[in-house]
Amino acid sequence: MTDPGFDGNNGADPDTLEKDGISFAQQAVTCDQHNKHSMAIFFYTEAAQALLNAAMSGSKMPGIVDKAQQYITRAEELKKINSRNPQAMNQTMSSHQCDMERAKFLLKQAFEEDEMGNGQEAIDLYTEAVELCLKIRNGTKDAALQEKVKKLASQALDRAEDLKKKLSPKSEVTPVVTPTNKPMNSAGKVVPPLGFGAFAGSDDEEQGSQGSVPNVTRARSQKGTSGVINVGRNAYTKEEIDVLRITSDVNGRLYVPFLSVDMKERFAFPVPFSDKDGKLALSPKQKQNFGRWARPEDFCDDPKMIIAVSSFSIRQTIVSDCSFVASLAISAQYERRFKKKLITSIVYPQNKNGDPVYNPCGKYMVKLNINGVLRKVIVDDFLPIDQHGELLCSYSNNRNELWVSILEKAYMKVMGGYDFPGSNSNIDLNALTGWIPERVSMSNDIFDKDKEFKRILDRFHKGHCLVTMATGDLNDAEADRAGLVPTHAYAMLDIREVKGKRLLMLKNPWNHLRWKGRYCENDLTNWTPELQKALNYDPKSAQMFDNGVFWIDYESLIHFYDVIYINWNPELFKYTTCMHSTWQAKEGPKKDRYNISDNPQYRLELKSNQPSAVWCLLTRHITDKNDFADNREFIALLVYDTGGKKIFYPHDPPPYKDGVRINSPHYLCKLIENKKNATYTLVVSQYEKNNTIHYTLRVFATCEFSLTKIVDPYKKQYEKRLTGQWKGATAGGCSNYPDTHKNNPIYQVKIDNSNTDNCVLIELFGPKEYSVGFEVVCVSANVPGGFTKTTSGDFRRGYVVLQLDKISGGIYNISPCTFRPLEEGPFFLDLNSSVPFTVTQIR
Template identity: 55%
Template structure:
């Protein structure tokens, strides 16, 4: 974190707050004052030595509180907020076109830039002729001049345009070299309404993470799992940055409106665009975790993921959220599109994929949004990113997942989890806090924490929501006490126990100063943010979800494959002959190294989340890299736990120098359906990963049966033993040999009595 940069953020937000304050825009002013205060708190955490920052932050918060009260009074007196006049849609569209032209211009795409500049001029000229608003005409003529002059520069023509090109006399127009402005028509906003890029990329895949081309099997897998909940989501490739977002009429997603959650259906009035609801729709005013509010959609883990991603972007100046939203301006910042089309890049089913949406949002009868939104009116990024994710997941009636799944989709960061109470793990509270504190403040990890099952009465008493995800906004140790700062995605309802806002006994002035906490302010405003001490968190929370920065590992590669339901028995408890297996070779330097292996199951149906039928894992054998046939011969080096999450992470901490060979085995508890998956390996040093082929090129299969008369029993039954199936094997030369006896995939359960002297199993 850079404390100086955070202080500059605070100055910028404070200036914006004062500007809005002076013109009576109480809501936006309160938002910016709050953001200025938060930037100052972050600067203090980053080591700023300016003692006045804390007092200044509280001054901003106090002013925000006053303005919020004034806003409520204003609503009560007038029935609605005072609003600035809307900018004409044509002016917004012209400015958007000009921004897109600047992007192409700076990237050196001369032809595309000229086309867009011409579109700006054409639109402005057309609008200017149809309006009597002199101020609007002046703005449009200014944009026309900018566009035409730049076209002439790009074409090597001397600029001769005045502020009002429509008033040039005939002699001037005759003397000027021709600059053709195309007429309005079906190609005005790009070929085939911007669909050319999408169709051209339909059969293209990005290069793999190792820089190599995909195999035929991988292309088949990635293409098959592009179809999610009946809709196709193509890989995000470089060509998608040329996606056209400009249309003569507002864009509507041809997939239709998203399915709604039950509560949304009850409350829905209609679907509206931001231009129908807000005075000045803007993609982002300020990336902030405090502006995010969840509504009736049951996606708390996703909203918590948005919150910590926003907090990380603010503190570390790393674009986690702003980098995935398109269109973007020349500064690589997402921007509002008056044409209503957006694209969001999400990491789904092994690779980044593009999700195209329109900007229709569900609204209730009072005009309030029924999806997650920003407390700052006009700001859209929260609602639109949520809509893109909900589209992939089948609609707003998505049953929910967990935060490391959601964060991986948003950021591509490595999903991990720590169970705090499970029987199979020994949770070390002290060492875990130390690790989390260190890694969090270095920017290595994003963290959420989830409660377990509790009764409604217990939840009400504690101020916690059962089976609910909370964003971890900060981790601190002050006055010998370990703390987490958490945010409830609902933006209300806080912890009621020790160190809550009502615990005046334990919140000493010294502790408040150490944590930049104002208990009086917290008592006045419930924004869902609270501090909780680590010991209590370990008692009432169940799971810590972690997403690690992949940049911690300079070397990475992956393979995409599938495991057919027809291969092998239903369970692999006795034989691993038909399980997918991989050879991993790692050269360990002096001092050791770490290698992490992420197994990701591809999800193609909403029910895959709701029912969670597949329990799978990765088992690691320390071998010479050869195929494994029996689960415990040799014993596993790491025997993974079978879980029904789409992600399973295995960590190899290698200390002994030299070359190490491992066999990685994909395993399921019970296999009924074909699964597609991605195996991705992260390392700090070079390694090699390859699929282990079946080592026997020559084989012969003989079918038989063992029932009735041919089931002669064991050697105790001398009279019938010889009736058992008997085969003769003749080898023509020495070499490895594998003999397998295979039965039905599912064996009928039967009852029998063991015979004396016979082993059963």
């Protein structure tokens, strides 16, 4: 693979963590001095965490652990003070403060529209700001506040009037309306609904959070901002647009693809925004404790979207989304560690630096990778709280910080509500970041524990991947002894190999409850002085503060955990493309054990003279949250080394790459190729297919390649299905039984032309318990030189196929049979031709 250029230091950068710790400590002291205890507690805790992690990462700062202990101690003291004064923990904003914040936000948005030359939009915002300022002035007796809002209103009004004068009538655009009341542009063309029109031929291209997953167009050899080249056609086909349209309806709500026009979404309003889709469904535990829906000003005194992007401040509550919270934690750690925006870039509104900001008007937009493309998700800022004012959703330890709760709400909205049954971190991280999901089962017979540890150790510290771990089923007694939660996701914050010991640092999304086995904070036997020094880890300091973070040895991890979820940075691959398609339920058999001729197939051609890495990701689109709780759709992607030819039989030839069908929405197939200019056939496979599935096939490669869908040249031209049966004398068996074989059914096909390049595909479908086949006899050819007799080859259970290429016009007899005589049953004989034909049954 190519190296994307991340540094390969061993663990988080200690210098960066030291600077974070010092900065947090300074803010904590300032808040402490001004009796802002809640903020001081947050910053003291963050400072301690940063310094302890710097110590574990090799920091040489004198007394760093002692400093961290002092900050922890002070935070605990302030918590005790606040526990005696509950009001100090629950300061909120007054209604005048809320109105002032909205007025300032309206003015700020107006200024930005003004600067960009959007005159009419700026006028509207200035006017709304003026009206809100007048409302504030009339609703207060505070003379200073009245004077302040009067001044703001005057400035806004003056600027709005200036803009109105500049917008002459000639420059104004008059909306054109068709007789059908459909909006039209100045050229008289109907504006397409839902933003899908841009998919058909727009030159605009929207990049994912890492700039590698396009969702509008796939310009040939067009280089994105990340250096990833998107290869393929210039625009999506009608079929692809239909797929994306259909799977925009998720859990009964519409989530359209994210287009560049969405960057102009309006977020400022004179009154608080409320989501037209209503409140989210609550989980059973939330309902038991529910008090009311509240906005940030109801439980914050100074709301902010982000104060510190920290993995340690994230806390899961009673929503069953541990995998999502674990995903947030490692994404936050990545942002801080590599100073590269990963998830904060997907939240809007944003300031000019691209940082998400608090919106006092209550509207947010989150860009999530859902069902094959980036999609926009709109939410308001209503959050569930209990009777005591405590949040009933995931949140930051800093009550004034909202990014955790807003991101969770957006994802839960797509997933159908807070009563979400749960998923896994592969799915959640892909939705948040677009990074490539890989699932590694530690209980699999082919699991190579040594190789896997080395791979993760190397790639994690280079910034190539994000990693979470999930426990398996544990009984109550075992879970209690181990300090672990059954079937629970944990974020991996670090991985080390020191003095022959292989250790991983994990975080429980609950922010408490830690591992109790080897290398826990109470295990002073294994934490030798030498090992403590090598990792700069002080178990006694860790004992003071349970934040759910712990070290565990690799052998214990393998014993108690079941799955490793790895999401890979797509920037590791220089080239990528994707296709969106549908596989109808009626196409092909329910089980593809005998016949895969109707399975979706693709030709993958690599253009390289050196070893290359090619990863193929199959993503099944999910539109109902019940698919997570009771998913019976098992998918896989098979690879055949056949030069890109269509495949008819699943095991003839055997797959070059086979795999276990899984009921996850994502299936990853990895190829590391040494052959020059290799060409493969990719086949979508599904076990016991009952329903129509919509899917996305995305290919990532370190070399140039082309991906094209294999279209059967015979299908949808001239086709006919014949229904027949073997019964009594007509169940004559194969040619090994000449006395009865002559009695098998015969169908005569006539191709009335003198061409020599005719193509015919013949398929025979019979009972799965019988081996079937057929022979084709040329009765008369319009052009001499063709074949006299041919067969479908080896007899096969339930299905055989024969392609006749470059045959001349003439008359041909087709005789289907079972291998043995007296094997009775129905059959279908499907004929597909490139030219017109007639067929009659002559026996």
